[in-house]
Amino acid sequence: MSTENLTELELLAIDQDLNLADGHPRQSLSRSQREVIERLPELYDLAGRAVFAELERSAHVRYLEAVGQGSAVNSTRRILSAYSSSVVMGVVARCLADSVDRVGLVHPTFDNIPDILRSWNLPLVPLEEEALLAGVARAADGVEPECVFITTPNNPTGTVLGTEQLEAIARRCRERGGLLILDTSFRGFDKRAQYDTYEVLESTEVEYVVIEDTGKLWPTSELKLGILVASENCRLAVEKGMSDVLLSVSPLILMLVSLLSEDAANGGLAALRELIATNRKALRGAFADPGMVEVDADSRVSVARVRVPRSRSADKIWRELAERGLHLLPCGPFHWARRDEGDRYLRVALARDTALIEKAAPIVARALTGCAVPA
Numbered sequence: 001m002s003t004e005n006l007t008e009l010e011l012l013a014i015d016q017d018l019n020l021a022d023g024h025p026r027q028s029l030s031r032s033q034r035e036v037i038e039r040l041p042e043l044y045d046l047a048g049r050a051v052f053a054e055l056e057r058s059a060h061v062r063y064l065e066a067v068g069q070g071s072a073v074n075s076t077r078r079i080l081s082a083y084s085s086s087v088v089m090g091v092v093a094r095c096l097a098d099s100v101d102r103v104g105l106v107h108p109t110f111d112n113i114p115d116i117l118r119s120w121n122l123p124l125v126p127l128e129e130e131a132l133l134a135g136v137a138r139a140a141d142g143v144e145p146e147c148v149f150i151t152t153p154n155n156p157t158g159t160v161l162g163t164e165q166l167e168a169i170a171r172r173c174r175e176r177g178g179l180l181i182l183d184t185s186f187r188g189f190d191k192r193a194q195y196d197t198y199e200v201l202e203s204t205e206v207e208y209v210v211i212e213d214t215g216k217l218w219p220t221s222e223l224k225l226g227i228l229v230a231s232e233n234c235r236l237a238v239e240k241g242m243s244d245v246l247l248s249v250s251p252l253i254l255m256l257v258s259l260l261s262e263d264a265a266n267g268g269l270a271a272l273r274e275l276i277a278t279n280r281k282a283l284r285g286a287f288a289d290p291g292m293v294e295v296d297a298d299s300r301v302s303v304a305r306v307r308v309p310r311s312r313s314a315d316k317i318w319r320e321l322a323e324r325g326l327h328l329l330p331c332g333p334f335h336w337a338r339r340d341e342g343d344r345y346l347r348v349a350l351a352r353d354t355a356l357i358e359k360a361a362p363i364v365a366r367a368l369t370g371c372a373v374p375a
């Protein structure tokens, strides 16, 4: 099996025509998004003259409101900005390294999360999605880690932690004097992840950090914001940790995030969810056996898993397709504790124009089944 991490595999695809590898948004801009982008020279001048704190506050408020998290700005004053959610992750990891002896991390999940945590010598304990969905953050061997880290909605499965499950996990963390970290980078795709997370967390008085991310939604050429929200009672010195890494994000990007969040709240997010649903349908439509593509039947996020026949390896099929210029991701690396388990799946990115999905889906279906594609 390949030993590369997912980002290395995504880099192989970055200049390819059939790039369904990374989960970054590569669909065309909508008309209203293009109108914002066409204002860039004017926004550049405005951003240069504006008060930074006001621009930052506006970007936070408008983004958080667009994804149903308006109460965050009243819950805490500890809201920080970074160039991307991975930068926020790095800050959280460096703070955790001084505070906890191990981290319970959702399994599977995007591999740069375990990689960043491990790079700060944090021992990891896998928390299976099934247990988390039962409202229990306990490892298979019974260990309840002091720090619990959950990606919701999860990448690649799309699994969402509901209100009751989140509340149960947060309460238990609080009882045990623990810390709860959430990565909600994909919440914009799923209404079920847009209940007021901060109201739930605050009601339990748990110490928490939430990593919010604009970077999966809009095709803005990697101009994006990672947002760190920490509870007032959180022991992590996140402000100091962030100051070790950066002075500030770009005022221009803050302005873009404000305007695109406003657009998102005024129908942009609904249109995006529709695009992803259309693309998921196009992918499924290419398979004669829908069971192969309904691995995560309920997922709404901008990636989909397809099942690989028992006799085959995802890694091998990924390689064969990549040699033909069609790039997906083999799911082994998502299963960071037991890589073999992921070799049963390939991940297909859906934040693309539908025409690209329609072109690639039959090729994926043929590679997996060897069967003709239905008309």
Ligand SMILES: Cc1ncc(COP(=O)(O)O)c(C=O)c1O
Pocket: 023, 084, 085, 086, 087, 110, 112, 151, 155, 183, 185, 186, 215
């Ligand atoms: C759940 C999750 N969090 C964070 C990231 C990192 O995002 P970025 O590369 O924009 O920092 C990813 C990347 O795909 C992800 O899937």
